[in-house]
Amino acid sequence: MTLRYAYNTNGLTSHRLSDALDLLADAGYDGVALTVDVAHHDPYAPDLAGRTEQLARRLSRLGLASVVETGARFLLDPRRKHHPTLVAPDESDRARRRSFLRTCVDVAAGLGSEAVSFWAGVPQPGLDRDRSWRWLVDGVADVVDYAARRGVVCAFEPEPGMLVDDCDDWARLAAEVPGLTLALDTGHCLVSGRHSPAEAVYAFGPRLGACAVEDMPRGKHEHRAPGEGDMDFPAVLGALTDVGYPGLVSVELSRDAHRADTLVPSALAALRAAERKAALRAAERQGDAGTRVRAGAS
Numbered sequence: 055m056t057l058r059y060a061y062n063t064n065g066l067t068s069h070r071l072s073d074a075l076d077l078l079a080d081a082g083y084d085g086v087a088l089t090v091d092v093a094h095h096d097p098y099a100p101d102l103a104g105r106t107e108q109l110a111r112r113l114s115r116l117g118l119a120s121v122v123e124t125g126a127r128f129l130l131d132p133r134r135k136h137h138p139t140l141v142a143p144d145e146s147d148r149a150r151r152r153s154f155l156r157t158c159v160d161v162a163a164g165l166g167s168e169a170v171s172f173w174a175g176v177p178q179p180g181l182d183r184d185r186s187w188r189w190l191v192d193g194v195a196d197v198v199d200y201a202a203r204r205g206v207v208c209a210f211e212p213e214p215g216m217l218v219d220d221c222d223d224w225a226r227l228a229a230e231v232p233g234l235t236l237a238l239d240t241g242h243c244l245v246s247g248r249h250s251p252a253e254a255v256y257a258f259g260p261r262l263g264a265c266a267v268e269d270m271p272r273g274k275h276e277h278r279a280p281g282e283g284d285m286d287f288p289a290v291l292g293a294l295t296d297v298g299y300p301g302l303v304s305v306e307l308s309r310d311a312h313r314a315d316t317l318v319p320s321a322l323a324a325l326r327a328a329e330r331k332a333a334l335r336a337a338e339r340q341g342d343a344g345t346r347v348r349a350g351a352s
Contacts, residue, residue: 055295055298056329057291057294057295057299057303057325057329058084058085058119058300058301058302058303059083059084059085059302059303059304059305059322059325060078060083060084060085060086060087060118060119060120060121060302060303060304060305061078061083061086061087061304061305061307061318061321061322062086062087062089062123062266062304062305062306062307062308063086063087063088063089063091063093063094063123064089064091064123064125064126064306064308064311065305065306065307065308065309065310065311065314065317066094066311066314066318067091067093067094067311068311068312068314069311069314071093071094071095071109072112074086074094074314075112075113075116075118076116077314077315077318078116078118078318079116079117079118081318081319081322082322083118083318083322084117084118084119084302085118085119085120085121085168085302085304086113086118086119086120086121087120087121087122087123087266087302087304087305087306088120088121088122088123088161088165088167089123089124089125089126090122090123090124090126090129090157090158090161091126091127091129092126092128092129095109095161096129097129097154097157097158097161098129102157102160102161103160103164106160106161106164106165107164109164109165110164110165110166113165119167119168119302120162120165120166120167120168120302121162121167121168121169121170121171121209121264121301121302121304122158122159122161122162122165122167122169122170122171123170123171123304124154124155124158124170124171124172124173125172125173125308129154130150130151130154136175136176138150138151138175139151139174139175139176140152140174140175140189140190140193140194141174141175141176141177141178141181141186141189141190141217142175142178142189143178143181148189148193151175151193152193152196152197155170155172155197156197156200158170158172159197159200159201159204159206159208160204162201162204162206163204163205163206167206168207168263168264168301168302169206169207169208169209169235169237169263169264169301170201170206170207170208170209171209171210171211171237171263171264172197172208172209172210172211172237173210173211173212173213173216173218173237174190174210174213174216174217174218175190175216175217176215176216176217177217183217186217187217190217190218190227191227191230191231194208194210194227194231194234195230195231198231198232198233198234202233207235207263208233208234208235208263209234209235209236209237209262209263209264210224210227210228210234210235210236210237211236211237211238211239211264212224212236212238212239212242212246212247213239213242214242214245214246214275215246215275219246219247220242220243220246220247220248220249221236221238221243221247221249221254221257221258222247222248224236224258225258228261235261235262235263235264236258236261236262236263236264237262237263237264237265237266238254238255238258238262238264238265238266239265239266239267239268239306240254240255240265240266240267240285240290241266241267241268241269241270241277241283241285241306242270242275244270244271244272244273244283244284244285245270245272245273245274245275250289251285251286251289251290251293252286252289252290252292252293255290255293255294255297255299256293256296256297259293259294259297259298259299260297262297262299262301263301264301264302264304265294265299265301265302265303265304266303266304266305266306267285267287267290267291267303267304267305267306267325268280268283268285268305268306268307269281269282269283269284269285269287270283270284270285271283271284272284276309277306277307277308277309277310278307279307279310279317279320279321279324280320280321280324280325280328281324287324287325287328287331287332288328288329288331288332288335289332291303291325291328291329291332292329292332292333292335292336295329295332295333296336303325305321305322305325307321
């Protein structure tokens with residue numbers, strides 16, 4: 055199978071959305087990871103439903119599938135990055151985050167997106183983690199229930215430093231919220247948790263609802279272009295191929311909007327080359343296995 059790639063619009067913030075979509079289609083991407091934000095498809099601008107319908111038609115014309123991302127930095131609070139979250143101590147703040155996530159579900163439903171991805175947030179220092187966990191479970195369950203009624207897949211992303219930090223934290227959360235899939239950012243596995251990126255794919259492949267790739271230096275949460283970190287792309291892409299992952303694999307380079315014109319095509323070329331290398335590795339393993347079988351039979 056051939057993997058399907060998307061590019062996250064949080065790495066295209068210097069482009070109008072219409073221009074960004076043209077860039078992705080012309081480069082050969084299969085889809086877009088739409089970060090609903092002030093720059094692209096602002097959910098609080100007038101006529102969201104009408105604009106979503108127009109965007110759906112545009113994506114269809116371009117042959118682009120979609121996933122919806124919810125990691126806008128200052129959309130809900132212009133002075134506090136990613137505030138409020140599902141683990142904010144104030145109930146009204148948590149309610150604002152839930153309302154925003156439900157709006158993103160509506161956008162995903164209108165676009166026919168493959169999934170909507172979201173995360174926990176960082177608990178405030180001094181707060182009881184068990185209490186924060188209950189807030190998180192309640193909020194996630196609310197969003198998943200709403201999404202199920204809209205026919206939208208919810209994919210939850212572990213983020214280094216957040217209450218759900220790694221894949222094992224996600225498994226604990228998913229055990230309490232039926233229907234929750236995993237949004238696996240493979241780069242994060244180089245920062246948090248006991249699984250390598252490829253190991254995480256094999257361990258959680260059947261439960262993947264969304265997936266992202268980028269390079270990242272080991273132990274440092276910095277999204278980088280392919281070749282600028284420690285990611286073994288052939289191993290990760292080979293694992294995704296082995297488990298038969300059918301969804302979009304999103305490239306997330308949120309710090310590199312200033313060079314998106316070159317990174318959009320070069321990132322895709324690097325991933326396709328890594329796929330070919332993964333296929334060669336697999337063929338070599340099969341050849342070695344066949345040699346050993348023949349040697350044992352002789």
